[in-house]
Amino acid sequence: MPRSNKKKNRGAQHGGMQPFSDEDASVETLSHCSSFSDTASVADEGGEANEDAAQEDFQYKLKGFIDSTVDKSAKTRQGALDGLKGAMATRILYEFISERRMTITDSIERCLKKGKGEEQRAAASLACLLCIQLGSGIESEEVFKSLKPIFKNILADGSANIQARQAVATSLGLCTLVAEDDILDVHATMECFENLFTRSYARADGTCPSISPPTSQLHTNALLSWALLLTICTSNQLSDILRKHLPKLPRLLESDDVNMRIAAGETIALLFELARDMNPEFDFDELDELCDKLSALATDCNKHRAKTDKRKQRSVFRDVLKAVEEGEFQSETIRFGTERMNIDSWVRKRTYDTFREFVGSGMNFHLQANEFIRDVFELGPPILVDSATMKAMKISRFERHLHNSAAFKARTKARNKFRDKRVDVGEF
Template identity: 95%
Template sequence: MPRTKKKNRGAQHGNVQPFSDEDASIETLSHCSSFSDATSVADEGGEASEDAAQEDFQYKLKGFIDSTVDKSAKTRQGALDGLKTAMATRILYEFISERRMTITDSIERCLKKGKGEEQRAAASLACLLCIQLGSGIESEEVLKTLKPIFRNILADGSANIQARQAVATSLGLCTLVAEDDILDVHATMECFENLFTRSYARADGTCPSVSPQTSQLHTNALLSWALLLTICTASQVKDILRKHLPKLPRLLESEDVNMRIAAGETIALLFELARDMDAEFEFDSWDELCDKLNALATDCNKHRAKTDKRKQRSVFRDVLKAVEEGDFQSETIRFGTERMTIDSWVRKRTYDAFREFVGSGMNYHLQANEFIRDVFELGPPMLVDSATMKAMKISRFERHLHNSAAFKARTKARSKFRDKRVDVGEF
């Protein structure tokens, strides 16, 4: 991953009263006014109103930071969720950078002393903190502090299962963003391997008995392992192909649909990486694997839920194409005035990982987050003025007219082809 070293600006934090849990869903305001909607600013009274809203927003954020050390577990969790919401929906680099050590200390405390939901929220906040800071010295320091705690929780079978699930996901993305040593990346991958390999079907075809929550932990570990595959060196990928590709199909036997899907997508990713290194790559059990993938792409087992079968068939049709033909069903993501194409399993796994944490804020981060733009090779953020944005917007009525006209044209064309009286020879 590209590394942009950034200087730490020290730690500051305000002394304000804690906020209630509902503040976790506040409508946050960006410090990066270039990406704000100028119309809404004008409605609120222009620049003065924007400054007041910015001050109020930062006041609330300081309150959340202070509340992460409150005696009440409910208050601490509400504060963690409030910070998560803010970091997921806006770029707050300057504010966060000045308080990085304070926030990291709070996350560490909540992970060590908190219980399930609080630990889950703290693990997710750690990941969002790294996403905000980007790839550099600051995020490396965050990971250096939290990695031993993450690994302990992950390896501790007596730890809260929700906390372990969250850590399995957060450690993967934190490592992608902040880990500077590829050997440490590999060591973290081994931590994940120690988990998901426990779901491998046995040699006789029977599956180990695991609870749904444990299966989710193993699935999260597999997805994080696959994410780190995308930044492995060629020699590491070769070792992984030799060691894991013959065994990964055993996960396709899992009773958990999410595990089957994660395994299928990971197999497709491995085939893509293998063929990038060697276009003539061959897998000894290729025919057997394709048969298994085809069975999952056309699964009609009555004992499985319809929604699970529908979701599974859709994914495994794409996985089968990837293994058989090296094909990928591309997808276009539109954000602001730009667009990005998800055209590979590597890019899909990376995009899905970021989207899991920033959620509906993904399009905003694609526009404004320098680190995420760097990951997807989008270049520096584009500053688009409000007049240009307004000119590019299409009203709902205009969009409705356009869609109606297109629908009528399509219907007319199809009806013409369906009409048996039309001579096919005319076409």
């Protein structure tokens, strides 16, 4: 996975009084600062003066959020953290954030140390979004250098709030991927995750340890972050990990927690993919036994499990079984703007899923405009889209309504014809 240390020009996004809705993540809201100008929408709002005023108002609101992260009220701090998270998830704010990154980092550090539960969770997530905005380089490295010891302390502290530990387990993984500059430190962080998820291993006699649902979620998050960091390990590190962990990871497939079983299955598929990339002739001694387990999970009919859990599990494990047995991956196409990207490997899937967890509905926007994320997925520089192309891409609400109405009428007619031809069973 490419990781560039070179900083590139990034711009801020204009916004109104409610800057963090899903619509703001769409292509229509991108400003000229991000090289995605929509002159038609600017004209509708009264021209460049209105855009500048909206940008000023937006930045004023962000400054208010930053100030409020040190408020005495925990509720106010929580709201400020969530406001900053929403902005960073749906905008490119590099210039604004770069000037204030240490102030924001200090606020995150304070909230992690002195906050509780939800506040710590929000602070941990904000740290990831801050690194995503800054990209891979000296700025994000400085942020992570300040926060990494706090993350690791919370993660290892059994008496710390479980929600905070869950959030840190996820955030530490992504921040390490983005901002860690030493591969040995990456390996040390992976060992922190190993110390958690290995506690969910089934015992030698096949019985599972008694673990509460919140703790199981912590172990699952740790496993997924560990899997994410597998994607940037060296060949020597991967060889050691395959030898040490691949024989034991199938024990997690016995877990009572469906999320842990799925995370374990996807991690095993990822390890097989990485192993075969290094050596096409890779062979696993316990392959038959593993495939039997995966096959059982792909056709699970256990009456004690919820139907939704079983459906979700079967779908995932059919793909995992194909990956382990045949080295296949069920590819998926992601469309954003005028572009598309193929998720064609377990490496890409784990990376995409992790980024999407933090930016949510803003993922398509970041794929278009965030140079760091485009670099990660090898998409090249952001593509300039002129206003004519943008206009052609849009469909007005009225046109959508007409299209949906026509489709509804066509379906109704077809169904009525079918109903007319049916035989009335009561006549016989």
